[in-house]
Amino acid sequence: MRFPRSTDVFVIGGGPAGLAAALAARRRGLEVTLADAAIPPIDKACGEGIMPDGVQAARSLGLELDTVDGQPFRGIRFCESGVSVEAAFPEGNGLGLKRTTLHQMMVERAAEDGVRLLWGTRVTGIDQKGVFAADRLVGARWIVGADGGQSPVRRWAGLDSCVRDSRRFGFRRHYAVAGWGDFMEVHWGEACQLYITPIGAREVCVVLIGRDPQMRLDDALPQFPDVVRRLAGAAHGSAGPERGGVSASRRLKAVYRSNVALVGDASGSVDAVTGEGLCLLFQQAVALADAFVAEDLSRYQQAHRRIGRRPEFMADLMLLMDSRSRLRKRAMRALAGNPALFGRMLAMHIGEISPREFLTNSLALGWRMLTI
Numbered sequence: 156m157r158f159p160r161s162t163d164v165f166v167i168g169g170g171p172a173g174l175a176a177a178l179a180a181r182r183r184g185l186e187v188t189l190a191d192a193a194i195p196p197i198d199k200a201c202g203e204g205i206m207p208d209g210v211q212a213a214r215s216l217g218l219e220l221d222t223v224d225g226q227p228f229r230g231i232r233f234c235e236s237g238v239s240v241e242a243a244f245p246e247g248n249g250l251g252l253k254r255t256t257l258h259q260m261m262v263e264r265a266a267e268d269g270v271r272l273l274w275g276t277r278v279t280g281i282d283q284k285g286v287f288a289a290d291r292l293v294g295a296r297w298i299v300g301a302d303g304g305q306s307p308v309r310r311w312a313g314l315d316s317c318v319r320d321s322r323r324f325g326f327r328r329h330y331a332v333a334g335w336g337d338f339m340e341v342h343w344g345e346a347c348q349l350y351i352t353p354i355g356a357r358e359v360c361v362v363l364i365g366r367d368p369q370m371r372l373d374d375a376l377p378q379f380p381d382v383v384r385r386l387a388g389a390a391h392g393s394a395g396p397e398r399g400g401v402s403a404s405r406r407l408k409a410v411y412r413s414n415v416a417l418v419g420d421a422s423g424s425v426d427a428v429t430g431e432g433l434c435l436l437f438q439q440a441v442a443l444a445d446a447f448v449a450e451d452l453s454r455y456q457q458a459h460r461r462i463g464r465r466p467e468f469m470a471d472l473m474l475l476m477d478s479r480s481r482l483r484k485r486a487m488r489a490l491a492g493n494p495a496l497f498g499r500m501l502a503m504h505i506g507e508i509s510p511r512e513f514l515t516n517s518l519a520l521g522w523r524m525l526t527i
């Protein structure tokens with residue numbers, strides 16, 4: 156693909172966020188160029204679970220995720236020390252989808268929609284006029300930093316300042332196991348969680364997430380004998396060995412400056428255990444394209460904050476459960492005794508009930524925890 160002299164939008168990074176931003180901008184009639192240093196399909200450590208609101212948000216970019224080769228799941232199950240509680244989503248299904256399948260689908264859609272795609276192209280800098288890549292300047296009206304959690308664009312644009320910034324570490328492995336069921340599972344251990352997403356009729360994605368960067372899946376698995384039993388004898392799946400990544404809880408003070416805007420993990424993120432990263436970036440992409448059309452990136456700043464509020468709240472709740480073992484055990488017993496409460500928590504998680512209803516729910520949970 157030839158380099159253009161100029162473009163309406165230059166997207167730096169061709170992971171899910173960059174491709175989503177490119178698709179959304181194309182749908183608003185803008186000319187879009189995207190560059191990524193890597194060559195597709197690009198893999199990454201990810202739990203590979205997309206919540207129903209994420210499947211819905213992808214639709215607004217023209218992505219019918221449930222038509223590709225994934226595995227739908229009906230709800231979420233929390234498990235700890237023999238206690239478990241589960242609930243189905245109030246509406247729609249979640250989807251387990253291999254990262255490489257998602258990426259390939261998004262790349263194909265972007266090519267069909269006329270995004271100019273420059274793979275194997277590292278961007279080395281930006282200025283007011285455009286983007287430096289492969290020793291030349293490409294003029295751009297808008298520049299999008301979709302270059303992931305370590306975002307160089309964020310640094311170049313002076314947007315590194317954070318309101319919050321903490322991190323955990325995630326490791327993913329695929330296992331060839333048939334018939335795991337149709338729930339995504341979160342298994343709570345001491346200072347770590349395993350979460351398991353069915354991604355095919357005969358494959359699951361297992362992610363360990365915790366604060367210790369040295370702890371690997373094989374170190375943590377003995378804490379989860381039920382999981383060990385079900386994985387026994389399963390071959391490691393098609394994605395090869397364990398793959399690691401940083402799960403950041405990061406909120407930036409600002410997600411744009413002048414004509415540069417950040418999207419996806421570059422713009423901040425919620426802890427991976429929420430399974431909301433992809434949903435967030437699909438929603439951000441649509442909001443960003445709207446702001447381009449309005450020629451006003453402050454609108455994107457506002458929308459970005461609004462989109463992130465609920466997942467951040469849920470992430471805080473889950474991280475509280477991670478750090479307080481006694482509180483977690485009480486909460487698990489309370490929820491197991493009244494699964495409808497868990498159902499309402501899940502509905503809040505995917506935006507199906509309002510924070511006010513959720514507050515009523517939280518009070519009910521608190522009361523149950525005091526009285527069990």
Ligand SMILES: Cc1cc2nc3c(=O)[nH]c(=O)nc-3n(C[C@H](O)[C@H](O)[C@H](O)COP(=O)(O)OP(=O)(O)OC[C@H]3O[C@@H](n4cnc5c(N)ncnc54)[C@H](O)[C@@H]3O)c2cc1C
Nearest residue numbers: 168170171172192202203204278302303325419420432433
């Ligand atoms: C362990 C773990 C589990 C997770 N599980 C889930 C889950 O189950 N569900 C969910 O929804 N979310 C999950 N997430 C979050 C989700 O994976 C991220 O939110 C998502 O990958 C962010 O995508 P992105 O496009 O912003 O960044 P990335 O996927 O990191 O893409 C950034 C791209 O930018 C490119 N790039 C960087 N610098 C340059 C440069 N200078 N020039 C050109 N290209 C450049 C890179 O090559 C890369 O392709 C998980 C995250 C982790 C760490």
